[in-house]
Amino acid sequence: MRPDPGTVKPAERLDDVRMDEVELTTPVGSADIGRLKLGDVVYISGVLYTAREGVYRKVVEQGVDFPASVRALTNVNFHCSPAATGRPDGTYAVEAVTATASFRFGKSMSRWFERSGAKVVVGKAGLTELAYREWFVPHGAVYLTTVGYGMGAAYGRCITRVLDVHWLEALGIAQALWVLEVERLGPFLVEGDREGRSLFALANREINLRLEEVYRGLPPYAMGRFGETTSRTDEIV
Amino acid sequence: MSRPIPEKLVEDTARELMARAAIDIPADYRDGVRKARECERNRIARFVLAEMERNWDIATADRRPMCADTGLPRYYVRAGNEAVIEGGFVALERALRKATADATASIPLRPNRVHPLTRRDHDNNVGVHAPEVTYAFEPRADWIDITAVHKGGLFGTDYRMLFPTDGVAGIRRFFVDTLVEFGKRGLACQPAIVGLGLGGSKDTCVRLGKEAACLRVVGSRNPEPAVAALEEELTALGNYVGIGAMGFAGTSLVVATHIEVAYTHTGGLPVGMHSFCLSSRRATARIHSDGRVEFRADPMWFTDYYRREGIE
Numbered sequence A: 001m002r003p004d005p006g007t008v009k010p011a012e013r014l015d016d017v018r019m020d021e022v023e024l025t026t027p028v029g030s031a032d033i034g035r036l037k038l039g040d041v042v043y044i045s046g047v048l049y050t051a052r053e054g055v056y057r058k059v060v061e062q063g064v065d066f067p068a069s070v071r072a073l074t075n076v077n078f079h080c081s082p083a084a085t086g087r088p089d090g091t092y093a094v095e096a097v098t099a100t101a102s103f104r105f106g107k108s109m110s111r112w113f114e115r116s117g118a119k120v121v122v123g124k125a126g127l128t129e130l131a132y133r134e135w136f137v138p139h140g141a142v143y144l145t146t147v148g149y150g151m152g153a154a155y156g157r158c159i160t161r162v163l164d165v166h167w168l169e170a171l172g173i174a175q176a177l178w179v180l181e182v183e184r185l186g187p188f189l190v191e192g193d194r195e196g197r198s199l200f201a202l203a204n205r206e207i208n209l210r211l212e213e214v215y216r217g218l219p220p221y222a223m224g225r226f227g228e229t230t231s232r233t234d235e236i237v
Numbered sequence B: 001m002s003r004p005i006p007e008k009l010v011e012d013t014a015r016e017l018m019a020r021a022a023i024d025i026p027a028d029y030r031d032g033v034r035k036a037r038e039c040e041r042n043r044i045a046r047f048v049l050a051e052m053e054r055n056w057d058i059a060t061a062d063r064r065p066m067c068a069d070t071g072l073p074r075y076y077v078r079a080g081n082e083a084v085i086e087g088g089f090v091a092l093e094r095a096l097r098k099a100t101a102d103a104t105a106s107i108p109l110r111p112n113r114v115h116p117l118t119r120r121d122h123d124n125n126v127g128v129h130a131p132e133v134t135y136a137f138e139p140r141a142d143w144i145d146i147t148a149v150h151k152g153g154l155f156g157t158d159y160r161m162l163f164p165t166d167g168v169a170g171i172r173r174f175f176v177d178t179l180v181e182f183g184k185r186g187l188a189c190q191p192a193i194v195g196l197g198l199g200g201s202k203d204t205c206v207r208l209g210k211e212a213a214c215l216r217v218v219g220s221r222n223p224e225p226a227v228a229a230l231e232e233e234l235t236a237l238g239n240y241v242g243i244g245a246m247g248f249a250g251t252s253l254v255v256a257t258h259i260e261v262a263y264t265h266t267g268g269l270p271v272g273m274h275s276f277c278l279s280s281r282r283a284t285a286r287i288h289s290d291g292r293v294e295f296r297a298d299p300m301w302f303t304d305y306y307r308r309e310g311i312e
Helices: A030-035 A053-061 A068-073 A101-118 A129-139 A150-157 A168-175 A199-214 B009-021 B027-037 B043-062 B088-106 B166-188 B201-213 B224-240
Strands: A023-026 A043-051 A076-078 A081-086 A092-099 A119-125 A143-146 A160-166 A177-192 B072-080 B132-138 B142-151 B159-164 B190-200 B252-261 B268-274 B281-287 B293-296
Touching: A043 A119, A053 A168, A068 A092, A068 A160, A081 A168, A081 A177, A081 B088, A081 B190, A092 A143, A092 A150, A092 A177, A101 A119, A101 A129, A101 A177, A129 A143, A129 B268, A143 B072, A150 A160, A150 B043, A150 B142, A177 A199, A199 B072, B009 B088, B009 B142, B009 B281, B009 B293, B027 B043, B027 B252, B043 B088, B072 B088, B132 B159, B142 B201, B159 B166, B159 B201, B166 B224, B190 B201, B190 B224, B201 B252, B201 B268, B224 B252
Parallel strands: A023 A043, A043 A076, A076 A119, A119 A143, B072 B132, B190 B252
Antiparallel strands: A043 A177, A081 A092, A143 A177, A160 A177, B072 B142, B142 B281, B159 B268, B190 B268, B281 B293
């Protein structure tokens, strides 16, 4: 039995993360999104689509409409490019899917949510809590991170069909918008919840506690570099 | 005079290497990850590593790429001094480029390669200086060795010009800095085989660091005792940092550290570092002059001749 989320306190330490298993079907409803807790192990069934910088450039910067047919089917955006190839009969084979690092798309996300209706973003490595609060929380969106990374084969096996592909010619295989039918695609981990908390932020706080000790005996460099952070608790994303 | 190695044989072998590298995780690295999982105290990091092992099983069973980001496909070629290739090295390069384009469609690999400014994409991983081919030679041999490597390209790599006054402490500092930078959130897709290139010029240390990461098997040691001792010390230091798989607080950050050196400027200590990730993809074959092809797990790239110190 899953506990009522109202009674479970948000994890404050990695050891408190329960890793409850959750099955989501698309489009993912608001109640399901609200129940997701940091570190829950998520499997998705239904339809999702790939979109990354190429698609964002079109939809967010150039103002091209997000395909209405896709919006009607799903609200799950996977930050990835498939290892895909065309078959002689004109259909496509997608053998493996692996996410790409999502922090690079942060500044596009707010406008993207408005134009695409996406509520669930699946990607690699998440964004900062600041980014979630500024760009995700106002749209009721959450972030799931892939596991590994590089579970391309295991994820690829969960793709049952390529339903459609948009902008293949303009953007190429890696950047096109692929619409994929999936069955129990996962596991993913809930990294950014609806309140904007981050699982990686929990992890980083624990890592940072130790860094002073790790750096003992490691002197500053003879020559510095411009643009460099000097705080070990800073992140580079 | 050796019999010439046919261009077609080079092409067929290279295409097979592209597939094996993309699909089958090398056993030496897999053993290293299993040990890292068994030592890992963090529950989420352990879960991640168990899932990765399951992913490798699926890749091999289904003949699918283990990771859809099939990196930047490239080749390392060692030619025996007596080896002859039908059509010469121009034919060999044509064969390697053709095999890359064909493998991109047949495996499939993700067509990652684009023009850096226009982002032009041939959808086949071939372009200007793509795939890279790195050459080395071996005396008294009439075979050619080809190793295919698919290495991710974005995170976990850095370069820094250190100086003799920085010394070993500076190398340790750079090593830890790079691990912490890219280890958080698991950007480096750790636990990794870390390769360090020490010395040479800027480009030499970056090249050697990559070769150390990608072309030495886990469990190998640099033959120079002082270098081997530093390899062990850095592996222990890396796993003491406190970062595990995917950046969860833990101990599974470095499977092995491989260091290669090159004689450098008397005033400098340049260092390049690379992380070969949870999809450490490499495969090697030797093509003999009689047409036999032997596939093997160990690239055997760092031969005594390759590391020679004197004139001969």
